[in-house]
């Protein structure tokens with residue numbers, strides 16, 4: 001083999017490794033010695049032009065900021081400090097009993113199960129027949145009333161007790177710019193299933209990471225059903241930093257998994273809104289069975305606060 005051929009082979013090998021790295025990052029078993037020889041590439045020949053990275057498709061790269069010096073301003077706050085029904089300027093309701101893609105058992109009412117008293121919102125899941133379902137509860141959303149691109153969210157909540165309960169604080173895309181779930185992403189700031197008490201799960205869902213290949217983190221936090229704790233996420237242009245009680249729990253940074261992140265791992269460059277809900281049963285909430293005797297079950301939220309960083313807003317062309 002001539003030196004020229006050796007050099008050419010090295011270049012092609014390098015190109016092959018570069019293009020194959022992202023393809024095997026999606027939850028497949030990692031084998032650093034293995035070549036990916038799937039549909040698009042073979043080890044016979046790689047056309048460097050064809051497989052050159054299209055930089056316009058890259059996400060979550062090229063943002064230069066000093067994390068330690070970021071400042072934050074409060075841009076939205078729901079303190080739940082007025083007794084009665086939640087503020088209609090902040091909240092809408094997702095209603096119905098279709099199971100919400102998770103075979104959930106409850107019917108979500110237009111606010112009947114949500115009440116504010118003494119500075120705290122209570123969402124109550126009840127054994128109550130409605131819309132062909134045996135249970136009712138509430139799913140409150142800020143869609144088109146509170147939507148942000150890059151922010152820090154902190155929510156203080158006390159979680160319900162009982163098998164079947166499944167409370168959450170989370171974010172969904174407002175405009176679904178990259179297509180239906182999971183293509184446009186989902187950020188789960190806090191989820192808790194009653195059959196596995198005191199285990200908090202924080203997750204992201206994207207085209208590549210969902211279902212059997214999730215990106216999430218679970219953490220044991222004793223007493224989440226007896227005391228209020230604060231659940232948070234800091235959504236930056238290139239990473240999501242999750243927290244409980246102000247302590248960092250885990251970070252989702254797509255460049256930890258791939259050298260060329262696209263919308264398949266980072267759809268999080270479009271505005272999103274908040275959701276708080278209490279499901280009963282369903283694929284996950286009911287995975288350990290359900291106990292009707294825990295109803296009515298109360299999910300309490302003291303506040304939800306949203307902050308944005310002027311430095312990040314300037315960096316990302318928002319003001």
Ligand SMILES: [Ca+2]
Nearest residue numbers: 079080119302
């Ligand atoms: Ca409050």
